[in-house]
Amino acid sequence: MFVYEKKLQYPVRIKNPNAALAKVIITQYGGPDGELGASLRYLSQRFEMPYPELKGILTDIGTEELGHLEMIGAIVHQLTRNLTIDQIKEAGFDTYFVDRTVGIYPQAASGTPWSAATMAVKGDPITDLMEDMAAEQKARTTYDNILRLSDDPDVNNVIRFLREREVVHFQRFGEAMRILTDKLNQKNFYAMNPAFDR
């Protein structure tokens, strides 16, 4: 089960509203490489995992990603505080506003709603850990791109923190892959699927 803790993992305090930036950062809430997909990917894949180290790392990183989802929501919420209709129109935020006002909706920057099609659960630990390593790199690139697009230091501090977490998670998934392959047939890792052929 999950227990809510009434604090963020890292402080989010954004002084200046900026609807144009909010329109971009929402993509890490519900975009193809965002935190919603990350948490659901790991928290779903863990059920198939045959070894406790793999159950543990997917549970613990998946849980952390839920905290990151909350942080991205907090960023977008604070970036869209106290906006005037003129600011909304000038920033091009009107296309979001018309459907969501300033609510937080899981969508990509393009407006595409979040889709489970952006994540995978293949039921094979090698395949899924490889997907997870790729997912961390894709999220890292997205945060790199956000850092190129944003010049607000209040936002960028939080984005740099989240980006660094992707690097750490990549390392841990890579180590999880090592633990997994150590337990498989060294002559042929692909002789069977350890999540199915017990």
Add this chain to the structure above:
Amino acid sequence: MENNNPGNSNCSFRDGVLMQCAPLAMAYVPMQQASQPAYEADQALVRGTLFPGLDLPFMNVVNKGSFSGTPLGELMALDFVIKELNLYLDTHKNDTDAFQTLKATIALYKEGKDRYVKLYGPLQVMDLDAADSYTWLCDPWPWDYCDETED
């Protein structure tokens, strides 16, 4: 784990351990050798990792500053160290040094949390056992904007 043996390595803390021979058609990430060196809790939170060897910033721009001035900031920093050691130990379960550091950090966190909850209110519903009224609903909620000067 046979591949996770820091004893046979002369590598720097920025490098990890790989096996000498490895089966083809597989991706290999080197195992982090040890939980040291490590940042102090506050700097770990600021930089986004406890481990200098994994600290690889974009365009080499790093976060500066400190959260240690605020009661919640200090708690967040300890919580973050616990999370980092939690993930590290998931893939290094036999590292007794890291486990001892985890236990010591959890003890510090519990002390800090008890103090925090008495002064500022609950972090979890379970913290309400000593409360005088239903303070769970008290502002601010974590996503609300708070000026730093209000802390």
